[in-house]
Every structure is written in structure tokens, then in C-alpha cells.
Amino acid sequence: MIAPDEIKVTPPDTMPRTDADPFTRDWIAALPESDASLARLGDAVWLDKYDSIAVMRHEPVRKILPDWRQFTSTAKPFYDPFTLVPPILVVQDPPDHTIARDALMRFLSPAALAPYRAAFAADAERIVDAALAKGTVDAVTDIAAAFVLKVFPDMLGMPQEGRALILDFGDAAFNTVGPRNAIFEASMVRAGPAFEWVDHHTRRDTVTPGSLAARILGLSDEGIVTEEEAEFLIRATLAAGFDTTVLGIANIIGGLVRFPENWPLMRENPALVKNAVNEMLRYDVPARMQGRTALVDIEVEGIKFRRGDQISLLLTAAGRDERRWADPERFDVTRTGANVGFGGGIHICMGQVLARMESEVILEALVRKVAAIEPAGEGERFINNAAVGWKHLPVRLVAA
Template identity: 40%
Template sequence: MVEAKTDSKVPVVDKDPFDLGILADPFDFHEELREAGPVVWLEQYRLWGLGRYENVHATLNDWETFCSSAGVGISNFRKEKPWREPSILLEKDPPEHTRARSIMTKVLSPVAVRKLRSDFETAAEKIVDEVIQRGEFDAATDLAEAFPTKVFPDAVGLTAHEREYLLRYGNIAFNAFGPRNSLFEASMAEAPEVSEWIIDKCRREALSEHGFGAQIFAHADQGEITEHEAGMLVRSLLTAGLDTTVNGIGCALRSLAANPEQWQILRNNPSLVRNVFDETLRYDSPVQTFFRTTTREVEVEGVKLGEGEKVLMFLSAANRDPRRWENPHDFDIQRKATGHVAFGSGIHGCVGQMVARLEAEVLLSALLKRVKTLELTSEPTVKLNNTTRGWAHIPVSVTAA
């Protein structure tokens, strides 16, 4: 897999990190990547790779050297035209990013998120009651997808009912961060139809008067952003705020069902319910990778990276780095998993993570109150994507508490 790079002795990785087999089961590859060195050269794509926690964390927190405005995918916006208008949150740097981020921080304030709890709990209890009556169900589609696609778009103020478009758009957007492989091509075939739907539903007129979307447009009324930028921020919410939460909850349910002893630990100590989500994000990161682009020549661990070069950060590999975590390949809900980089870090860290945590907490709590055992009935089916990791199907059986 690895050989010395002739000009600089940097480890050269000749495997394709976007190979479908590696995307389906990336952890052996991540181990090889971490052990090859702190900085590697990914020969397939002629760019740099980082797999160790210390280096990934440092890169995420140095936006001035490793920028997002050239794209957080493999495409370099300085050289290529993006497939869509870049996100003013995810794909911008200060001062543009600062202006957009400050608005989203106000809209998604702790007070605003706390107001969602009651409605979220009611919805969670209803959906859990429905599925456990069956005894067996698909935890991926019946819970991990169904709950967030109900409560989060409602919180944003989306009035449309065709919520499947949101998941399709998220799949397109995250596949587009990767190379032009079969996943990318299949997604792009859907892009015209789905993008048109999304753009239409992010308009002020398509939103209710009382959701996050209306609050964003209120900032446009105050002259802090333009009407167009307000729609862009709504798009960011409906993309990054939904798909990753669906995958995160799915990964949590899969991990708990695959480790029944952890479910029993949780039943014996329900106060660990918040730990479950953080340990899941560390153990089975919903966002596997993100790119940055160097703004200047920089040295990382003795390796010189040139200006304008792409750097691929393996967030999932960092989250299982034995240099940072003890027994990193164990799913342990009693672990203090704070510090993981599944939500990113620094100024581009996930602005909506409190909402995602709330969704996971209330759904798992509703399940915990009603379910004695939670077990897999057959092998789950992975949901392939160039950037995210999730599960298409998680067949489970439950016994009522």
C-alpha cells in the first residue's frame, strides 16, 4: 500500500479512499493510513491526506492556512466551476463566513433549541409507539429517517410534504464532495430535478411564518443579509442539518443493536443517553471526510505542502486514533467521547449540532422507556456515499419494556 515518495520520502498511499469497498468498511484502511505517517500523499488523486487526530484537529482550527472557500470537496473552486452555488456557511471564510455564521448562531441559539424539546418529544413518542408494536422493523427507515425528516423540516418551517427530496438532495451534495466516480455520476443524474425543488422550497413564500427559515429572512429584512443569502442559509440548514442527523441516529441505533450489552448498560443508567450520541459520532462518524485547500506554503510534521494544494482530512480515522482514544475500536457509551471531530472544529464546526443532539436524545429516550431489548435480526445494509457514512437498512427486533 505504501512506498516512499521519491522526492520527499513522504508515505505514498496507492489505495483509492473512495473505492466502494473502502467506503463500505473503511476502518482497516484508516488504520493503515494513520500508521503510514502523519501526512501521506494520496497518489490516486495527487493530494495530501491526514488521518491522525492531532493533525486533523489542528487543520480544522487553522482556517487562515487551510481554507474552505476553495471548496470542502475534491474540486478546487479556484480552478473549477462548482456544480451549485457554494454554501455561504460551509464554503466561505471570514469575513463572509463570519456574517452568515453570526446570523445562524442567533437563529439556532440555546433558547431557540430548548423550545423545540416538547414538540420533538411528542413526535418521538408517537413514532416509537408505532414501530415497537410490530416487534420487528427497519431502524434505518422507520426511525433514523422518519423522525428527523418529520421534526427538523417542521422546525425550519418547510410546508412541503415531499420530504424525500431532502434526503435525495443531501445525498447529491455529499457525493459531490468526492471524485467523479459512480456515486457522483448517479447523484448528478438526479441533480437538476432535486435542485429545482430545493431552490423553490427555500424561498420565503414556501416557508411558514414561525420557523427557523422565517427568522433567517427576518435578518434579511433588517439588512444584515440579502434575500438571496437568506435562501442560501435555509438551503444550508436543510442539507447539513438533516442528512448528517439521519445518519448519526442510524449509526447510533445500529451500534446499540449490534452491542446488546451497551443497550443494557443504557437501560441501567438512562443518564448516559447523551453520551450515546457522542460515542456514536466518534465510533462511526456520519461525516467521514472533508477537504481544505492551502492558502500558502506550510510545513506539517516536517512535510512541506505547497500553496493551493488540496488536503483530505479523514475525520473518521482521527476519531479512532489510538493516540487520542483508549481502545478506539470499542463502542463504549460510558466513554467520555468529547473532543471528537465528527462535527468538525473551529469556525466551521457544525452550527446546528445542538439540534442534532436534541433529536438523538429525545428519540433514544423514547425508545429507552419502551424497549427492553434491541437486537439485529440480520446484517445491516450500508448506505454508500463519498462523504457520509450511514445505513440504508437496519433490521431489528425489540421486546417491550
Template identity: 40%
Template sequence: MTEALERAVVPPVSDADPFAHDVLVNPEPLHQALREAGPVVYLSRYDVHALARYEQVHAALVDWQHFESGSGVGLANFRHEKPWRPPSLLLEADPPRHDAPRRVLREILAPPALRRLREAWHTVAEDLVDQLLAGGTDFDGFTALAEAFPLRAFPDAVGLGPDGRENLLPYGNMAFNAFGPRNDLVAADAHRVAELSVWVNAQCEREALTEDGFGAAIWAAADRGDLTHEQAPLVVRSLLTAGVDTTVHGLAACLYAFATHPEEWQRLRERPELARAAFDEAVRWQSPVQTFFRTATTDVTIAGTLIPADTKILMFLGAANRDPDRWHDPDRFDLTRDPSGHVGFGMGLHQCIGQHVARLEAEALLTALARRVERIELTGTPHRHPNNTLRAWASLPVRVQPV
């Protein structure tokens, strides 16, 4: 330890608060400052080492042996603090606990299942766009499209009933806030923690789910012995927690991108097969999931900086996705770019297992819009919703010109 300390690089120190409201709403200035400061920056306010460059973020994401998720992917260290809910078996677990749940979900969300959903989701998207345009050309793109489509399509696929779906986004907002510090955003959710948790947990039980959805398939895997019956509801909960908010804010990022880059909208209309790539580029450009933490399992060096065992690192996914050393003209939304390799869905063992589901949702909605809408433009200032982890939206006022 002494020899390692003698060789270690002393990182620059910052007292910036990445969870301040103004930073959560407009993170790019801090991201740039952190990238320019060095490969590792010590954030004194939270006693964590921060990574904002693509190279270091990517390396930490794929190195689960040295940077574990099992101690929590938020600021809280589960080695010393009790989690506010049972940890996610996918997001907050490492091998071997992580293996069976991921293997089961990988099989359930495999291409054959998504192919069966494709036609149904394209029909849902067409109906939604038709109904929307029948009511006028000015609307809030966030609530009318980015929220409305996933809240119908994805819970249907999981097997949820129609009642109570309005609880999904508040629950997700609460869960993603909990990955940050215990600030005012966490306090604002406190009065609903019990209520929302009870509702979500109830939806994860076998009896609450239809017989033909992802949820029933998870319970069937438990019946086969691929999971335990105690694990099954936690895996369903992981789908409901991670599969709604991130897609909603990713679709909102798409709408914002096309409203502010009209030439790219025309490119998509001419080549609708670019819909999935457009979603990935929007995820890179806006990074709906901005940050995640990991915990060092041992003393480990990053770019010469010693990260002591049992301490947290904070990975700025949004900053990595705009690192000019990785991306040409990174602040531009560009459909000619190959966005593969972005870390908006994570990377490595814990990479988002539902990313192909989100891409299919985006393909359905963007294809339906491209067929019916010639132009999308902002009619007012979009508003963000501060969240400790998400680059979230509150409203996106738009006007569309139908074909």
C-alpha cells in the same frame, strides 16, 4: 521555497482509493494503514496529501487561515473549477463572508429556541415509537426510526411544508457525493441534479416557509440587514443540506451501536440522561461525515511535510475519531467514555453549527426508545449505502423487545 523543500520530509506514498466502494463501506482498514504510515500520506491517485491521525486532522480543522474552506471542501478546487451549485455560505466560505451567516444561525439555533422545541420533539418521538411498536417488533430501524424521526422533526422546525420531504435525503446524498471525485456515485445522481436542485431551492424561498420556523427567522434577519436577501435562501439551503442526512446516519449509528452492544443499551435505560453523550459516542465511533478537504492558502508545513500553496489536503475525520493515540480502545462503543473532542462535527470556525439540534433529536428519540424497549438486536446483516463523504446506511434490520 528551495530551502523549505530541502528541509521538508518526503511523505509516504499510497495509491489507495478512499472513494472505492469497498473502502466507503468498510473504511477502517485503510484508516489504520494511513495512520500507521505517517502523519501525512500522499495519495497519488488524487494528488492530495491525506491526514488520518487525530493530531494533524484537528490542527488543520482549526487553522482556517492556512487551510481554507472557500476553495471547496471537496476534491474540486473552486479557484479553478466552477462549483456545481452556489457554494454554501457556512461550509464553503471563510471570514469575512462566513461571519454574518454563522452569526445569524448561531442566534437562531441558540439554547432558548432549542428549549422551545424540546417538548414538541419528545412528543413526536413518543408517538413514533408507540406507532412503531403497535405494528410489530421486527422492522428496519434505518427507515422506521433513523430516517422517519428527523424527516418529521427537523423540516417542521425549519418551516417546510409536508409535501416533497422525500426529496431531502436524495438531495443530501447528491450533495455529499459531490465532495468526492467524479466517480460512478456522482454519475448515478446526474439525472436528478436539476430536479432536486430546483425543488430544494424552491423550499428556501420566503413564500414556501411557515412563519414560525428557522427559515422565517433567517429571512427576518435579512429584513433587519443582518444578511442580504441574496444570502438568506443560501443559509436556509445550508440547514436543509447539512441538517438531515448527517442526523439520520448518526441516529442509525446509535441503533447499530446499541444492537451490537447490549450492555450499553442497559446502561442507557438505567441512565437516560446519557442520551446526548451516547449520540456523540456513536458519531465518534461511526463518523457519519467521514472526510472533508481543505486548500492550502500558502506553502505550509504539516509534521515536516511541505504542503504547496493551492493544493488540497484530505482530512479523514473517521480515522481521527479512532486514533488509538487519542482514544482508549477506540474501536469500542463505550458510554463510560468522554467523547468530547471528537471531530465528527468538525472543529474550530467551521464546526457544525447545528450539532446541538442533532443532539436534541437524538435525546428525544433515544429517550423514547429507552422508556419502551428493553432490548434491541439485529435480525440480519445491516447494509451500507456508499457515499463519497458519508458513512451512510441503506438498511438496519432489528428486533426490539418491548418493556
């Protein structure tokens, strides 16, 4: 743990400084390249406007992410414990973190999720058929959101009505990962109805009996977590699990449209679908950054941190690090090698099996049924402090 008065607010003399603001609309619209451009200043840089450090290189990001003994998650840049982000998991260290994680992980393991795959595949077929019937579609609303908002709330046992509000909830939650700027404020206003919906539909008397949400709440009957913590676990799932996956699926399609040489390879060898998901996690990662605070004076890959330094690990920039990746600006489904798009160590994304399954299933349906995916106009990037990708991405689908 670290006391608030121990947080460093003065720049160190060991790294470059910048007065750039990485949370303006223009900067965010140019992600991930804009974040990656900070690496021209140094491997890490002090952000004057936010009294914190941004780390841009793959190797130090990879090393710091799992190192909870020296880099805590209980304090991080911009984090305010009184916001709507459920105060569980991402803002905990062991032992509290371990209890919450083990409890929720029961429902998100490969074995727990395997039975849902067939239903996901049937929904994917229907959604791809409907998109093909239209011909020109928005890859975000007509494919990615249509799919994720069908399969995941069905799995949780959430009602049909109002489920799209979960995306506004996630949008607001991801904005709290950054500064309290106009983007944050606007999303909080927009998410008013979403807060009410989420609050209402995560309680014992409203969740569908026997559903996944009901089983998560049941953890409190076994005394594993409290009733309040069980509600937080459902809300954490809603906050972390929707926008990310919608963005992720659309970001894959964005990469495929921009680099069309990949699609024939995937049609020829559908096993490359898995690689396409990995490549998205490097090339256009939906989770922009993870925060940590240094608990000790420590040097990592030549970067000197002081106890109390608040650090943003930029997954966006790490994915474009030319020291780690050959030709990093190219989306290439034949690329191999581990990236940090799902984080690493004890906080590694708990929904990664689910996110991969959703992404793979919808891509598999596309690969089977679509001969070509072409751009059909200018896309529009999603403006959020910490969630990265497309808000709209018009594409034309050619039937196979």
C-alpha cells in the same frame, strides 16, 4: 485566498504515497475501518489518484480544523464552486464567513432551540411506539428518517408532501465533497426532483409565514445578508442537516446492536444517552472528511505541508486513532473525551445543538420503552463519497 495555479499537483517527498482509491463502492462500504487503515502507511498520505493529501491522525486533524489563517476553506480537494453546494459557510473564511455564521446562528443556539424540545419528544414517543408495534424494523427508515423528517421540516415550516426528497438533496450535496465519480453522477440524476423541490420551497413566496425558514429569509430585510444569501442559508441547512442526523441516529443504533453490553447500562442510567451521541461521533461519524488548503509552508505534528497542498482531514480515521483512543474499535457509551466528529473552531457544526437534541430525544424514548435492541439481519451501508453510515439496518425491538 489562493489562486488555482498555486494548487500543488505533484507529490511532496516528505510523506508516503498511495495509488489506493478511497472513493470506490467497496472502500466506502467498509468505512470507517477502510479510511483508518490508511494510517498504517503514515500519519498523512499523498493520494496519487487525486493529487491531494489525506490526514488520518486525531491530533493533526484537531489542530488544522480551526486554523483558518493557515488552512483556508475557500479552496479544498474536489471543491468546484459551480456545483449545487450553496456557496456559503463551509467554503468561506472570515470576514464573509463570520457574517453568514452569525446570521444563521441566531436560529440554532441552545436558547433558540429549547422551545422545540417538547414537540420533538412527543413525536419521538409516537415513532418508537409505532416501531415497537411492528417489532422488527429498519432503524434507518422506521426510526431515524421517520423522526428527522418529521421534526426538522416541521420546525422549518416545510410542507408534508415531498419532504423525503430533502435526503436526496443532501445525498447529492455530500457527494460533491468527493470526486466526480459514478457515485456522484448517479446521485445527481436521482436528486433531480429534489433540486426542484428545494428550489421551490426555499423562496419567499412559498415558505410558511412565521416559520423558521421565513425568519431566515427575513435576515435580508434587516440588511444582514442579501436575499440570495438568505436562500443559500436555508439550502445549506437542508444540505447539511438531514442526511447527517439520520445517519447519526442509525449509527448509534448500529453501535448499540454490535456492542449489546451498552444497552442495559443506558437503561439503568439514561444520562448515558449524551455519551452515546458523542461515542457515535467518534466511532461511526456521519461526516467523513473536511477539506482545507494550506496557505503557507507549515509543519503540524510532524506532517510537512506546502502552500497550495489540498488536504482531506479524515474524521473517520481520527475517530479510530489508537494514539488517542484506547480500544478504538469498541463502541462504549462510558467513554469520555472530546472527538472531532462535529469539526472544530470557526466552522464547527452549526447544527450540533439541534443534531444532539434530535439524537438524545429519540434515544431517550427508546431507552424508556425498549428492553433490548437486537440485530435482525444484514445491514447495508450508505454509499456516498462523504456521508457515512447505514442505508438499511434491520433490528428487532423488545418492549420493556
